[in-house]
Amino acid sequence: MEAVALHISNGVLNGPVSAIYGVIALVALAYCVSRGRRDLDDRLAPMAGLVAAFIFAVQMLNFPVLPGVSGHLLGGAMAALLVGPWVGALCVSVVLIVQALVFADGGVTALGANVANMALLGTAVAYLLIALLLRVLPRTPTGLGITAFVSSVFAVLAASQGFVLQYALGGTTDLEHYSLGAIAGLMAGTHLLIGIGEGLIAAVTVVTVARTRPDLVYALRGLKRPQPATAQGVAA
Amino acid sequence: MKKTTWFILGGLLVALLLAGVVSNFASGSPDGLDSASTKGCTLDENDEITGGSCMAQNAKDAETADSPFADYGISGIGNSYVSTGLAGVAGVLLTFAVGGGLFWLARRRQPAESRE
Numbered sequence A: 001m002e003a004v005a006l007h008i009s010n011g012v013l014n015g016p017v018s019a020i021y022g023v024i025a026l027v028a029l030a031y032c033v034s035r036g037r038r039d040l041d042d043r044l045a046p047m048a049g050l051v052a053a054f055i056f057a058v059q060m061l062n063f064p065v066l067p068g069v070s071g072h073l074l075g076g077a078m079a080a081l082l083v084g085p086w087v088g089a090l091c092v093s094v095v096l097i098v099q100a101l102v103f104a105d106g107g108v109t110a111l112g113a114n115v116a117n118m119a120l121l122g123t124a125v126a127y128l129l130i131a132l133l134l135r136v137l138p139r140t141p142t143g144l145g146i147t148a149f150v151s152s153v154f155a156v157l158a159a160s161q162g163f164v165l166q167y168a169l170g171g172t173t174d175l176e177h178y179s180l181g182a183i184a185g186l187m188a189g190t191h192l193l194i195g196i197g198e199g200l201i202a203a204v205t206v207v208t209v210a211r212t213r214p215d216l217v218y219a220l221r222g223l224k225r226p227q228p229a230t231a232q233g234v235a236a
Numbered sequence B: 001m002k003k004t005t006w007f008i009l010g011g012l013l014v015a016l017l018l019a020g021v022v023s024n025f026a027s028g029s030p031d032g033l034d035s036a037s038t039k040g041c042t043l044d045e046n047d048e049i050t051g052g053s054c055m056a057q058n059a060k061d062a063e064t065a066d067s068p069f070a071d072y073g074i075s076g077i078g079n080s081y082v083s084t085g086l087a088g089v090a091g092v093l094l095t096f097a098v099g100g101g102l103f104w105l106a107r108r109r110q111p112a113e114s115r116e
Helices: A015-039 A044-058 A076-083 A085-102 A111-136 A141-170 A182-211 B002-019 B033-038 B080-107
Strands: A063-067 A069-071 B042-044 B049-052
Touching: A015 A076, A015 A085, A015 A111, A015 A141, A015 B080, A044 A085, A044 B002, A044 B080, A063 A141, A069 A076, A069 A141, A069 B033, A076 A111, A076 A141, A076 A182, A085 A111, A085 B080, A111 A141, A141 A182, A141 B033, A182 B033, B002 B080
Parallel strands: none
Antiparallel strands: A063 A069, B042 B049
16 A cells, blocks of 8 residues: 655654744744634634544545646635634644644654645635635625635645745755756646645535535635625525 | 534535545545655655655654554555545544534633524
């Protein structure tokens, strides 16, 4: 059986950089807890648990993007849309921690680096785009779907470049055949395709929730905009 | 039972099906990070690095490589469909329990008029 490695392994980044990212992740997660608590009420808490469990499930579903290369959803954009950026980043972090501690996916020393890329950077970029796009696009299922797609693509790209930065700071191997620029290009290319796959999954998921239970979608309540009388679809 | 409870249970069921069944149809190819990490190295048929120069050259096993759930399987179960499926189901339930539990503990307590 093939070893399943989806996240950064131990030994790829050196000790100091791993430690620095561990501290960054801890501080940022503590901040997310304090901000997220304002959003977490009796209804959002179980929904956030569900979002984490759902991200775990979908991360197991690697889809092919190129011959011999696959990708899987990271989940930050979807989580930010459904439960908000702070709780969303925590959802992705819970998944990464469970994966590292129980499923041997991603090294424990690399946990901070993995959290920084996928839970923090990815979710932050996604939420900036979400906040922007939802000011322009109609708050309908279609608008939400487009938002989910676009924010996912850029979140995944950002996460992939977050790793390139980490490798530039503290990669353990001096690459002979590839420059860091070439690695950045490689990562951007595959992750653009992965982002498109993630975008489609995120769009379908968020639109499905918005059609079933719009009241459970954070992005539909988080942005304080006057509800137009013709909020077709969403209000239905 | 409340509507929201039904929604959560329905969502969990979808997640369990994805992790428990659909996961067996997932691509077994290395993902984008993994494939970039071995660029420049030569690999044997087990994808072990045999030479060259690549980012994953000094990669080490996870501390938890001996976990019974390592690599999304359950050690001791020979049938890979059953092994992956059960590991997926366990992962979804564990993530929901840990995540949902922590979020529940951290939640903002509502005043008495909460919508029970």
